[in-house]
Amino acid sequence: MSLRLDTKDPGRYQELLDKYDTWMFDCDGVLWHGDRLIDGATEVLQILRSQKKRILFVTNNATKSRRNYKKKLDGLGIEAHVDEVFGSAYAAAVYLSSVLNFPVDKRVYVIGMSGLEEELRDEGISFIGGTDPADNTLSAPGEIPPDLSVGAVLVGLDTSINYTKLSRAFRYLHSNPACAFLATNEDSTFPSDKGLLPGAGAVLAPLLTALGPNRPVTAIGKPSGLMLDAIKAKHNLDPERTIMVGDRLNTDIQFGKDGGLATLLVLTGISSEGDLTGPNPSTVVPDYVTPSIGDLRAAVASW
């Protein structure tokens, strides 16, 4: 059973501030929608900083690198440092370099955007595909010979997804059982400023369908523990004093629970009250629920 927070009872918010030192935030749907800040988000982050809390931005959005993210946060007037940002593009690049020890003579075939390429480049991972104009075409693919130099296929959200990219990724994976199959994340949708749109999980779906159940994918982003591993490699965390704030039960809240963190669901994004109390309630139950991140301002108002 979740504890419902309400600005009519500001003491509850103050208790939360007292209890947790590290605050992990999902971004889209929690701090902003597209390019619109959620009311009060900036002030809440300022309150947390003034109380010496550690702030981490933990996002499945793999279209941006950490540096892109920092710029976006700057542009929205949110103080942020690159080492506070953990995106699934970064986590995927770290997974390739540190966990798979990706060989220097191999290349990754990328379905994804420039932010993902930037993180791979920073980790010294060679890649093909991605934003390469040759693969960004609506022509049907020509011959796609097997290529054993492709040691992994990595799929993230790509708004230039097309049949040539899907066909190349499919054939590299189908022809070579040793080729690793990775995804930055599996979010089925994402909340854009133009409304809900298909997410990385939707871009990945054609490959899962064409390859069948014997070729499972390793997804790096939330809810996978691989994302928490990437954070722990950089920050010394006490899970007991860490809270994950998110808008999505099956990614953010699941991620927090699996990692032994406290969890706070905000209702400004994907998951709704109905997902908690409707006829088919989610089995993923957050510790706390509040209508919006901005509600945490109530803690200060109570001082």
Next chain:
Amino acid sequence: MSLRLDTKDPGRYQELLDKYDTWMFDCDGVLWHGDRLIDGATEVLQILRSQKKRILFVTNNATKSRRNYKKKLDGLGIEAHVDEVFGSAYAAAVYLSSVLNFPVDKRVYVIGMSGLEEELRDEGISFIGGTDPADNTLSAPGEIPPDLSVGAVLVGLDTSINYTKLSRAFRYLHSNPACAFLATNEDSTFPSDKGLLPGAGAVLAPLLTALGPNRPVTAIGKPSGLMLDAIKAKHNLDPERTIMVGDRLNTDIQFGKDGGLATLLVLTGISSEGDLTGPNPSTVVPDYVTPSIGDLRAAVASW
């Protein structure tokens, strides 16, 4: 248990010819691969015609209209008539007009190619999307307002699939519970002349993922009985004397079995001996198995 046919025992093939009056053929992987005829396919069809058998071409390939198919058959030197061809594009158009009585003031949003558009046009169904240059772009989609004039989304194989098309289809379906959700077929792959490539089921997969399990699709092609309904509306069939010849257990053979037809699996396409006798054998078991359609020539050799 399937009966294994072998050219060393040509009498078995003659028995097949005696037993069945209507011969339904899948095409890709049975009669040809891409633009290459399978050895003996033309002769076998000639033998069947000389014995006054009814021949039907029953294909899930929705990129071609019946007229396109007839041209392809002509080009390969195979005698065929338009009313012998049943493609999933045609069956989908007939389903819209005859089963859904698709209203004249509504439009279908199409993910698919010119053959699908041609069949819709022939059935008098209005549509948008498809090969429209505005939707054949690799730019991210702009605003996609709800459009209640879109009464159905129809998805088929589209080698110009892109994020704009997926986003539009997603939003029409997501914003309007009354919008019908149809697919020509759900084949996960198809055997092209360049090897195996992602099929209509892979093109459809992003929408199933983004929409979730509460928005199921109606797939028209094999193995759906809707395809058999479309055939029965034009031809008076005796299922007891009809045989379905195909290369794919989960579409062709399933289709034949569900329709009460006899089934013959050829091993020149997708399904292999291992699918029948390997460690995880298919639960779909054909009545007969032969290495290739060309083997049926053995019947004549035995005369």
